[in-house]
Amino acid sequence: MDRELEVCIEIASSDSNRSGIESKPEFKTVVQRVLTGNLGCVFGTDELKEILVGSKLQLQQKMLEASDMPSFLIELVDTLEGILSSKSTNIDFQERSVSYWSQIMEQLDALGWEMITDLNADLSKVQIELSDASQRKHMLVVRFPQGFPAVPPTVEPLETPACNSEHSSLSQQLNSNALPFGQQPGLQSVIRHAEKQLEFFKEFWDVMQDIDEHTWVIDPEKPTRADRMRRCALGNHCSIQMNIDPLFPRSMPDTRLFGPANSIDPMRSKLYQNAALWDESKLPRENLEILLELPNGFPSPVNVSKDDINIECGICYSFRFDGQVPDQLCSHSKCQQPFHRVCLYEWLRSIPNTRQSFNTLFGACPYCSETITTTAPKQ
Incomplete structure (x- = not known):
């Protein structure tokens, strides 16, 4: 311990009974009995007594159970170390908290409370709602460490798609949560970085939203902003899986057709024969309808019923089983x-x-x- 406390020990004589502990000896300082047991007594100042207020009963029991005074003294020292260390930490936190709380409140005031959707009671975590240019909502979670503002906040990355390995440097830059806070870390830097991400992936999300709204997506069941893959029903037990490139979302995606051979073979031929018709001014969903020669477009919950596309397993009567889809x-x-x-x-x-x-x-x-x-x- 960095702090000094005066503790006096009186050990019971070998011929003393439980109530026959020798009287308190003369000490140079004013002390009083703090703990008493069959091993002896512990005397201390008012300061020691105050420190042990919440632990006295526990220590008293340990003293009664101890085999000898030295082993109990180890328990006493450990208890004092823990109490004093805890109090020191609390004092340091209280000293920091005035600056900590005021700095965070200033940041939130500057940002605008209308953007805050959730805030922890201790201000350590804040959830911020952002909108991209197409008015889609995105949630950004920022955590403030106890050392803020000296220690910069940490950010949970936005839900954004992973880019291909050939564009790894760009991908790392866009998906990194190590933000350029500079000398004065703050929410404004966090927001600027997040807005750059939303601007960059805006067209990718436009493409995915169009697919979700105009097709019957059978996988994934609940797409996230980070999902690049969609498997869409084509009818007659057929489906098409497409993987959209986040960097070039209007380019022809990697595709895979699923279904009985006599149905998907003609579709596959159309897909390859008409590949030259791909027009990047159109959305991928529109292009695929042209290439696959779908006069009524993709089936969707708006224009067909679930029974018409028949995608569920004929044995368990569900589409997903243990994470798998019918194959x-x-x-x-x-x-x-x-x-x-x-x-x-x-x-x-x-x-x-x-x-x-x-x-x-x-x-x-x-x-x-x-x-x-x-x-x-x-x-």
Whole structure:
């Protein structure tokens, strides 16, 4: 301890009983009995007594349980160390808190309270609502450390898409939360950096919003601002997956078609044959409707029902199961029922006449009795 406290110890004589502790000896300073036990007594000043107010009962019990005075003294010293260290920390925090709170309040006043959607009682965390040029809402979370303003605030990164590796330097710059606060760290620097991100990704989010509003997105179930992939229903048990480049969102995306071969093969041919028609002045969704020759556009919840697109597993009757989407189809042209691999595998295993060759099962489709095959799902 950096602080000195006077503590006097009186050890009980070997022939003393519990009530026969020797009388208090003469001390040079004014002390009083603080703790008493069968091992002896602890005397101290009023200062020691005040420090131990909240711990006296606990120490008294430890003194009664101790095997000897030296072991109890170790407990006493540890307790005093903890109390004094805690009080010192509290004093330091109180001294800092006046500057800490006033600086944060100044920052929030300058920013504008209409932008604040949540604020911790101790002002350590603030949630700020930002809008991009298309009026989409984005939440920015800023945390103020106890050493603020000497220690800069930390920022939880906005939900933004990851850029491709060939543009890693730009990606790191845009997604970094190590902000250029300079000599005077503050919320204004945080907001400026966040607004640059919103401006940069504005067109990417426009493209994704158009897809979400004009197609039936079957994956991801709840897209975030960071998601670059959309899997959209095409009808007739078919779907298309597209990955949009955040840096060039109007360029032709990487695409993948899912569905029965007799349906997706003609679509794949159209996609490649019409690739030269891609027009970056149009949105990707509009371009894909042209390339795939969809006269009525993509199916969407507005113009088709869920039964029409038939994307749910024919065994568990859900689209997602344990994070997986249906990836198996009955090959019969009039059935083409989708299944989760794990559901179909377990179904076929339960049927007595199912044949097996290595890890592949051969059995009857539960809907049309057409022979259907599947392999064991990955563990």
